[in-house]
Amino acid sequence: MKQSKIFIPTLREVPAEAESVSHKLLLKAGMIKQNASGIYSYLPTAKRVLNKIEQIVREEMERIDGVEVLMPVLQQAELWKESGRWDAYGPELMRMKDRNSREFSLGPTHEEVVTSLVRDELKSYKRLPITLFQIQTKFRDEKRPRFGLLRGREFIMKDAYSFHANEASLDETYNDMYNAYHKIFTRVGLNFRPVLADSGAIGGDHTHEFMALAEIGEDTIVYSDTSDFAANIEKTEVVYTPNHEHTPIKELEKVETPGVHTAQKLADFLNVTVDKIVKSMIVKVEDEYVMILIRGNHEVNDVKLKSYFKTENIEMANENEILNILGAKPGSIGPVHVDKIKIYADNDVQDINNLAVGANEDGYHYLNANVDRDFNVEAYGDFRFILEGESLPNNLGKAKFAEGIEVGQVFKLGTKYSESMNATFLDEQGKARPLIMGCYGVGVSRTLSAVIEQHHDDRGVIWPKSIAPYDVHLIAINPKQEAQLELADQLYDQLRNHFDVLYDDRKERAGVKFNDADLIGLPVRVMVGKQASEGIVEVKRRDNSESQEVHIDDLQDVLNAFYDAVK
Ligand SMILES: O=C(C[C@@H]1CCCCN1)Cn1cnc2cc(Cl)c(F)cc2c1=O
Ligand SMILES: [Mg+2]
Ligand SMILES: [Mg+2]
Numbered sequence: 001m002k003q004s005k006i007f008i009p010t011l012r013e014v015p016a017e018a019e020s021v022s023h024k025l026l027l028k029a030g031m032i033k034q035n036a037s038g039i040y041s042y043l044p045t046a047k048r049v050l051n052k053i054e055q056i057v058r059e060e061m062e063r064i065d066g067v068e069v070l071m072p073v074l075q076q077a078e079l080w081k082e083s084g085r086w087d088a089y090g091p092e093l094m095r096m097k098d099r100n101s102r103e104f105s106l107g108p109t110h111e112e113v114v115t116s117l118v119r120d121e122l123k124s125y126k127r128l129p130i131t132l133f134q135i136q137t138k139f140r141d142e143k144r145p146r147f148g149l150l151r152g153r154e155f156i157m158k159d160a161y162s163f164h165a166n167e168a169s170l171d172e173t174y175n176d177m178y179n180a181y182h183k184i185f186t187r188v189g190l191n192f193r194p195v196l197a198d199s200g201a202i203g204g205d206h207t208h209e210f211m212a213l214a215e216i217g218e219d220t221i222v223y224s225d226t227s228d229f230a231a232n233i234e235k236t237e238v239v240y241t242p243n244h245e246h247t248p249i250k251e252l253e254k255v256e257t258p259g260v261h262t263a264q265k266l267a268d269f270l271n272v273t274v275d276k277i278v279k280s281m282i283v284k285v286e287d288e289y290v291m292i293l294i295r296g297n298h299e300v301n302d303v304k305l306k307s308y309f310k311t312e313n314i315e316m317a318n319e320n321e322i323l324n325i326l327g328a329k330p331g332s333i334g335p336v337h338v339d340k341i342k343i344y345a346d347n348d349v350q351d352i353n354n355l356a357v358g359a360n361e362d363g364y365h366y367l368n369a370n371v372d373r374d375f376n377v378e379a380y381g382d383f384r385f386i387l388e389g390e391s392l393p394n395n396l397g398k399a400k401f402a403e404g405i406e407v408g409q410v411f412k413l414g415t416k417y418s419e420s421m422n423a424t425f426l427d428e429q430g431k432a433r434p435l436i437m438g439c440y441g442v443g444v445s446r447t448l449s450a451v452i453e454q455h456h457d458d459r460g461v462i463w464p465k466s467i468a469p470y471d472v473h474l475i476a477i478n479p480k481q482e483a484q485l486e487l488a489d490q491l492y493d494q495l496r497n498h499f500d501v502l503y504d505d506r507k508e509r510a511g512v513k514f515n516d517a518d519l520i521g522l523p524v525r526v527m528v529g530k531q532a533s534e535g536i537v538e539v540k541r542r543d544n545s546e547s548q549e550v551h552i553d554d555l556q557d558v559l560n561a562f563y564d565a566v567k
Contacts, residue, residue: 001470002492003504003516006044009033010516020216022452023148025461029519038145038153042445045469045520049448050156052467053188054135057158057442060184064176066133066160071113073137077103079112083420087286090313094141106139111417111439114161119423122435125165128425129173133160135444147216149449150405156444164436165427170412174206177410177440181210185407188447189464189567191454192407195221196231198303199411200312206412211404212450221404222386224397233401234303236386237393240347250354250368252336257365261331263296266365270356273297278355278369280333282317282325282341285309289317289325291335293345293377295352298384308381326360334358335375336366342378345371350380405450406443413437461521462543465566471499472559473522473542477510477529488528491537491552495526498556499563518542523566524559541566 009030018024026032031046042050058068077095080086086093086105094106107113114132122128135158145153162173178194185192190212197209209232211221220233260266267274277296282289283305294300306314319330325341326333334357335343349355354368371377386392388401418424418434427433448467455462465471472495476488485505492503502522504513517525527538537555539562540547550558 001502003502004506006502008043008045008516008520010519018148020147020150020449020453021456022150022216022449023146025452025456025519026148026449029460029521032148038142038151040149040152040154046448048469049463049467050444053444053447054156054158056187056466057135057184057444060180060187061131061133061158061160064131064173064180066131068134069117069132070134070136071107071110071117073107073139074104075107075110075113077105079116079421080105083112083115083417085112088312090315092141092143094139107136108138108140109157109439109441110134110136110159111161111413111437112421115417115421115423115435115437118163118435119418119421122163122423122425125425125427128163128165128435129169131160131162131173133158133440147449149445150216150453151218152445155446158442158444160440162438162440164438165425165433167436170436170438174410174412174438177438178208181408181410181440181442184442185210185212185447188451188467189455190407190447190450193221193223193230193402193404195223195404196235197409198232198235198307200303200306208410209406210408210410212407212447212454213402214405214450214453215403216453217403217405219404219406220385221402222392222399223402224392225400226397227392229392229396232406233385234301236399238347238382238384238386239391239393240382243351245351246353249370249373252369252374253367254359254364255367256363257332258363260363260365261329266356267296270367272356276352276356278334278349278352278357280335280358282322282330282333284315284317284321286311286313289321289341290378291333291338291341291343292383293335293343293349293357294384295346295348298346298348298387300346300383301385304381304383308383328358328360328362332358332362332364333360334366334369335377336360336369338375343375344383345377345380346383347380348384349377405446405453407447407450408440408442410440411438413439456521459515460519463521463523465523465563468523469500469520470502470522471524471563472501473504473517473520473525474501475504475513475517475525475527477513477527479505479507481532484528484530484532487532487535487537487552491526491528491555494556495559499559524562526555526559543567 011028014024014028032040138157164170192212194208197207199207222233222236223230260269263277263279274296281292357369359366386399415434423435424432479485495501525540535552
């Protein structure tokens, strides 16, 4: 492809709102353009990378007998009402009406659609197991889209669904998928770890996420320094070992605490460590508000709340809701004398008494609040994130943290959808039983970004050759020089029989061309410059500074050697 004909709007400066490296480089290298928040157009070089990632995914799915389909993006609400998920999701599920006022969602995932697709077909155990997959656009109305394609609202996913007559068959496909994902993420050049994860409201109880290691990653991986334990922090159980530091019960005392709105400030004000403070959070669980109590040095784990209350529809209450319920701002709320909403507490809250908590009056706190005397706790539970260094469950060592980008996930779904949607098959005894399902996703557009996060330098992307937009960047340094243009044109015709070639034939200054070539990040470069008249060109790698001047008679061999040497 000639660069004078393609569309790669590289930028000199990057818009300030781009925070992650991949977001900056996607914009600077002219790979994406934002249409709206979290919604992007993929420009030519990005589209070519997506094609290659999708092709790798397709190959590995078909290798384990996955069968490709393409389901609709618009999903009729009736299906989500059958599965009970129409009300289980909040504003993240984009909903709309057609011209006849029929309700639809923009598909965030396709369990309901695929189950409705097979329930009229897969009626006999003889047709099982079967795995259907698609590579398709998804929509999830994220509250805070950010980091470009890492957390978009519209994104490309490979989603696969498998159907089985028994658990053993599901286990087999789950393992096949697990291994196929290993191959996919290895082939696209990612440094990744599979981790135990929380299956959330999707159902089932066995799931692994595939995490690309990157500091920008929003997920925290908990791993062990002495075992092969690895889990998403959302899932990592906190082992509660009682360690009561109780002091003699004291009288409840209300104190004025001007300007004290955080646990740390209250701790400083009271001259105690922040773990002696108890924070109160108000959470809306579907339509009911509850209070969660947690020690000042811990954070509430929203996924553990969703798992405990068995719903995805959980949101932190906003300031107005808190004011309406408790009559005070978030920094001054607490459990004392609160009886119109239920109070839940993290296990570790049991270890201390005579608590310092908000007084439900702005600018005031209580000292010496004690459970049973001053407030009731509905239930204690594991509602927090584990801290680095704490013991892992089952003596698997101490928790260590790493950031990850979730690029894939495999689930054992069980019969959650087949039962609710009446998708049954006749077993060997002719008895109707619900299909057993698995589902498996790869974030295709997110994988593109994750690769950039792991493969770049300060000048631009360094594509692994398996998914680079092109193989070779051919640059005529000064096409106004007849000898250079002629030789470059000749090499373009020659090289494109062996490689995908991007040919920079533009009448731009050399500096612009080299900057753009570094940004675009193709594995190997052939530069036609001043020595064109002697038939000498320069071959250069993008991943290191290795380069070599070579006569065009030897170019093919040298270029093959350079290309083979690149990862
Ligand atoms: O998508 C999955 C499970 C698997 C992942 C692999 C491919 C098949 N699905 C989980 N999940 C995540 N976010 C969602 C967001 C919305 Cl708004 C929704 F309505 C449903 C879901 C939802 O179900
Ligand atoms: Mg996640
Ligand atoms: Mg997930």
